[in-house]
């Protein structure tokens with residue numbers, strides 16, 4: 001086969017790989033993206049669409065703030081596709097004093113980081129989110145958070161990068177990184193094809209671990225299946241993203257532009273699924289998601305569930321991703337281990353990766369997210 | 377693993393057709409022209425087209441339009457319809473009320 005070389009070769013066509021290809025094309029680099037299945041096969045097309053800063057670890061918060069301030073607002077225009085981004089806020093509910101105390105601390109901590117969050121009492125909560133259950137006594141509100149359509153965002157980055165000349169090949173499973181004189185110089189796929197590049201970027205979600213293992217790099221992560229349900233189209237109900245605290249079972253959701261409602265929760269069994277299984281919805285999860293949703297929003301009890309799906313998350317040992325150059329192997333970069341909250345920061349992560357790939361300082365300080373934090 | 381597809385292969389230019397206004401996905405009211413544009417934007421699988429246009433994402437989950445869309449992809453790419461994978465069917469097959477799914481909701 002001809003033309004198997006590019007300045008940068010990327011393994012994995014999720015939102016991270018696609019967006020990185022887009023930013024690299026804007027910098028004039030030639031790019032090949034190799035994807036095992038299809039574009040947006042992983043969590044990128046299965047997530048809840050949350051674009052939030054609140055509740056993020058200090059090490060990744062700057063990425064969220066940078067993306068919301070500089071990229072998300074004009075992304076639809078830039079990519080030529082409506083990705084349905086709305087800076088409509090994120091509201092986290094408290095049912096009891098324990099919740100109120102918990103969120104008061106969250107507000108305080110976030111104010112210190114320069115992020116505006118505020119406590120709302122019951123009446124204020126109902127005013128901006130009228131359908132919430134009477135049991136909710138307060139909430140914690142971050143007006144600058146929001147949501148977007150994850151499926152469209154992932155495919156829009158692909159579409160625009162492809163238009164700009166990035167080469168995408170699907171049906172190519174990357175098995176290993178190829179070294180030349182100690183530097184990463186390419187990847188080898190299961191079809192026996194070799195793709196060479198000056199920089200190699202691994203953005204294959206949990207599978208990044210196996211690929212990086214080929215050059216003795218091991219990101220400590222495991223995978224976990226989580227699920228989302230879709231409720232049939234509703235009249236406009238409320239604009240913001242809602243969050244149910246983890247100590248009460250967890251959950252998140254928003255209404256899409258189409259009118260359907262996306263809701264994702266957790267189930268106790270999710271840690272005990274057989275890891276080798278393909279992602280399939282578990283019988284118990286939709287029921288659990290329905291119970292959880294109705295306990296916060298009785299409004300939905302007569303609405304119909306039209307769809308459910310599941311997706312893998314790549315849980316990193318310390319719950320934040322590994323992003324950037326891998327110093328042990330010059331020329332090799334990665335972004336993986338997003339721990340179920342990578343979508344909101346994806347454009348900022350990709351912008352930084354593209355800068356690192358051309359040996360520039362990244363726009364955001366991501367030094368706390370480097371692989372070297374695991375080297376004792 | 378999926379079949380090898382180089383998404384930069386030349387499939388020719390998107391030329392307008394007289395029947396581009398025809399509705400293909402009746403649930404979501406997606407036209408032939410919109411689906412053809414999606415294919416030329418690089419969406420070469422049923423699932424990518426569904427996610428990009430909403431065709432097949434409605435209440436019937438593509439029971440009527442899937443075959444037609446498959447034929448359209450095959451035609452634009454110059455391949456056999458048989459070589460194109462179906463969409464993943466999602467649970468529930470028919471819409472089900474939240475209170476039916478949940479436990480003790482009344």
Ligand SMILES: Cc1cc2nc3c(=O)[nH]c(=O)nc-3n(C[C@H](O)[C@H](O)[C@H](O)COP(=O)(O)OP(=O)(O)OC[C@H]3O[C@@H](n4cnc5c(N)ncnc54)[C@H](O)[C@@H]3O)c2cc1C
Pocket residue numbers: 011012013014015016017034035036037038039040041042043044045046047048049050051052172173174175203204205206207208211226227228252264310311312313335336338339340341342343344345
């Ligand atoms: C149900 C659910 C809800 C979520 N909700 C949110 C949310 O509200 N907000 C938020 O910020 N985040 C959320 N997330 C997390 C978010 O979706 C991910 O962090 C993000 O999509 C990661 O993108 P990625 O490109 O790194 O990975 P992926 O989307 O997993 O992409 C990796 C790609 O690599 C491909 N691949 C794998 N192995 C190979 C190989 N060997 N060779 C070539 N290609 C390979 C895969 O097929 C896949 O397409 C959620 C995730 C799930 C599953």
